[in-house]
Amino acid sequence: MKLMDVFVNSILRPKELVNVTIQTKDRFKRYLFFLSLLVTVMVFVIPVACRIISFGGFNKLFTETMPEISMNDGKLEADKRFEMNLGYADILIDTNLSEYKFEDFTTEGYFIAIGSDTTKFVRVGDKKDADSYSVIYAYSNAELFPNGFNNQFLVKCIPLIYIAFVFAFFLLAAITGLRYWFFAVVYAFLSRSLTAIIKVQITFKDAIHLCFYAQTIAILLTNMNTAVGYMVYPTFASIIGVIITVVVIHKAVRPHMPSLDELMNNMKGNDFFK
Numbered sequence: 001m002k003l004m005d006v007f008v009n010s011i012l013r014p015k016e017l018v019n020v021t022i023q024t025k026d027r028f029k030r031y032l033f034f035l036s037l038l039v040t041v042m043v044f045v046i047p048v049a050c051r052i053i054s055f056g057g058f059n060k061l062f063t064e065t066m067p068e069i070s071m072n073d074g075k076l077e078a079d080k081r082f083e084m085n086l087g088y089a090d091i092l093i094d095t096n097l098s099e100y101k102f103e104d105f106t107t108e109g110y111f112i113a114i115g116s117d118t119t120k121f122v123r124v125g126d127k128k129d130a131d132s133y134s135v136i137y138a139y140s141n142a143e144l145f146p147n148g149f150n151n152q153f154l155v156k157c158i159p160l161i162y163i164a165f166v167f168a169f170f171l172l173a174a175i176t177g178l179r180y181w182f183f184a185v186v187y188a189f190l191s192r193s194l195t196a197i198i199k200v201q202i203t204f205k206d207a208i209h210l211c212f213y214a215q216t217i218a219i220l221l222t223n224m225n226t227a228v229g230y231m232v233y234p235t236f237a238s239i240i241g242v243i244i245t246v247v248v249i250h251k252a253v254r255p256h257m258p259s260l261d262e263l264m265n266n267m268k269g270n271d272f273f274k
Helices: 002-010 014-023 025-054 058-065 151-156 157-189 202-213 218-228 234-256 260-265
Strands: 069-070 075-078 082-085 090-093 109-114 119-125 135-140
Touching: 002 014, 002 025, 002 157, 002 202, 002 218, 014 025, 014 218, 014 234, 025 202, 025 218, 058 151, 058 157, 082 119, 151 157, 157 202, 157 234, 202 234
Parallel strands: 090 109
Antiparallel strands: 069 075, 082 090, 109 119, 119 135
16 A cells, blocks of 8 residues: 555545555555645644745845844944844844834734844734743844854855755654654544454554554644634644544544444453553
8 A cells, every 4th residue: 555545545435444554554654744844744744844935045035135134242233223034933133223122013923133233033812911921032133143154155055955955854853753743642542442442453553553643633733723813723723633543543543343242242352552
């Protein structure tokens, strides 16, 4: 069975998932790798590529869109104020300020705020509530930018930026795969009372694979929601994802459930973690 067959069955034919699990024992790692890459493309590659295209590439961004910047004697100088949305955060540059403070923000969100002396990564939860303001990190510009730093320095760094994106892509894919594998373990443990009594004998490891396949619909929907900018509130989307996964697991095992008589006859010899 090919990876695309597993993918299609996971979405359209949940009743076949037990058979799919048995037939693809040696291909689970490939499917995990495939789905991790697919999700990372959805939530990272496409939004980043769209953002890069929107400002005409890094060369145009650094030489035309951004203000003229320079680093002299430990202070950053820019010839105008600059704002750019990155999707998850906004970049703000205003070197008329030595550093950004709560009152300098006009909206809520996450910001990379660059003043003449300090660069901060901050969160503003509520513009009317100063207690919602938190500084995630703050660094002196003298620590971040070398003396002589300017727009042409950024242009020379473009290859390094793309290398960083490639590294970030594979790191995010690895984290994504581990996260959903861990969720599959949790689902497998919680549903073992079902998978341990079905007519088809499957090990706990097989149950993990089954539960990973069962997450496919939820994984796609929740990450599509992320990719389009949270049309549905993230927590609510996650709850919907859990419900969908549980329903798929039940649909997968239902055709293989024994009758009551068969269940009573087999109960004694059943090993929960066989």
